[in-house]
Amino acid sequence: MDTVDGAPARRATRADVARYAGVSPAVVSYTVNAGPRAVAPATRERVLEAIRVLGYRPNAAARALKIGHTKMFGVVVPDSGNPFFVELGRVLEHTATAHGYALIVVNFDGPGHDVASSIRELALRQVDGMIVAAQVSMPTLNAISECGIRTVLINQFSAVDGVPSVGPDLYEGARTGVNHLIWHGHTNIGYVGEMGPPDVRERGWRDALTAAGLTAGPAAAAAFSREGGYAAGQKLVADDNRPTAIFVSSDFQAVGVLRALHEAGIAIPDEIAVVSFDGSPEAEYTWPALTTVQQPVAEMAEEAVERLVAPTASDDFSRYPTKLIVRQSCGCGMPA
Amino acid sequence: MDTVDGAPARRATRADVARYAGVSPAVVSYTVNAGPRAVAPATRERVLEAIRVLGYRPNAAARALKIGHTKMFGVVVPDSGNPFFVELGRVLEHTATAHGYALIVVNFDGPGHDVASSIRELALRQVDGMIVAAQVSMPTLNAISECGIRTVLINQFSAVDGVPSVGPDLYEGARTGVNHLIWHGHTNIGYVGEMGPPDVRERGWRDALTAAGLTAGPAAAAAFSREGGYAAGQKLVADDNRPTAIFVSSDFQAVGVLRALHEAGIAIPDEIAVVSFDGSPEAEYTWPALTTVQQPVAEMAEEAVERLVAPTASDDFSRYPTKLIVRQSCGCGMPA
DNA sequence: TTGAAAGCGGTACCAC
């Protein structure tokens, strides 16, 4: 018993094509790459025919070795289950594909998988550039500079020395969201954010409140997940000083907050209003639909790959403005 | 003005390491790959030191060219925005990483991007294997056999000639879901499914009904998206013969159905109960939480990768049983 | 235990 297609079936190479078409390997190259030398139409046809017959496809590894680049970008994301990163991945893929690049995306939510090792892994695979969607720490920065591969930070929240980055204006975004809640007349506005070092969004929340002469409502930090948001929501509901509105720093967590409120029998937005951050597609289909501060993911992704494709000397930080998407969870009712 | 790091900085190669360590290139190879020849401890140390100093990392393209494989798998998915495929991608990545493979995932929801061309694109990049998560058609099958790359079909619903595949038992799954609704006492059970050729789940829905002596409720086909589900939900709500329960063929669409019901002011599950299919993480956080027929994504992904890593001769179809996850949308109330 | 050298499959220069 043998394999189904009995043929030993070595894949056809440039040399096979050349032999079949009766030309030199060089000419095959010229035809395939439409250059750098011109090829006579008749010869060209013969080569094309040979390629068709032999089912020839150029070996990407050989080409990469010779010309020194792979036409692949690496993408590092924290958690590919987060709808925001899902959306980011989508637009990144579309843009990269449009430029002829494929994406290797690695996420480091697995065990023993941190950002730095993900970066090194990608470097080994000779990607032409990397897009890192994570808060960078020192080891990460070291990994980036060591590997010597052009990298752009996305979803980064402030300038980082020596590495170009693009990210949303978190501070203004948070203020916009909170201000909308204030506009609705709320005076006790809570906050749900990630664990870890204090976030710019939290500052935005606090500053918006202060500017309006309000004091900060209760805040809860939780894991960056639906579950985390759920736990945080429960905490806020049980708070002695239960807020009448909550600003959540991500859609991902907001979904969990919504669930906590529903389970507690709290009417949204009448008893507690919610505004979140990100503007991912999932936010449109929660109940009630989330009013959310939207990041311009597509634009940011585009700039990120553009910066990889056509590197400029500048390594500055592009800060993108956010946009408030008004739906129902804030109390604005159905759109007209 | 020059680049920040003035060095021309050619990346160190095996030859540089050899020179620095005062050994031959071969020895560098032996050290790096721990074989196939042994290296004297002292020499080994010298080489390691040189590698460290020079920041040497082997060139993956050259290695791939030489040994003939890339340690990369290609993954083809229809829509990376669908939470089911998100989850699939996650587990696929974890399993593949565990086996030392990286993933290039392409999705063909973009313009001019069909399955066949995605497959060819991956073939060009010399992936060692492919996982295709799509209903395959003739052109797809042709693309697969032409490119001569080991492929396993995942999320496939029946055996396909000559290509190994793994998928859930859609028919039994659908019956399970519908039977649960029947158990709840419903007699008018509607269906929401994808556009296109009639689906096995639809048959499961119909057969379960028939077996219980019931007639099929209204059915609506819609785009495979949240929006599609929303539209289908609206249609069913407006139906002259409005069902008291709906079986939705995917969580993705069910989210939209839920929204349509909420907007129509219909109580879920009291006025209309809902059971869906897939069991993606998102389904746990809808309101009310979706009772759903869960696919064993992790197991299926694992088998798919395993079949690529250690190809067996068999090209059969592994059908996985599904599991009913009871939550609230069916009428079962809060868990104890 | 180490080294020399033959490729892997392309690219593109240089000569014709």
Place this chain on the structure above:
DNA sequence: GTGGTACCGCTTTCAA
């Protein structure tokens, strides 16, 4: 317009 050929960086056999 075409062909010969020297590399790209690595793996591995074979000889020392």
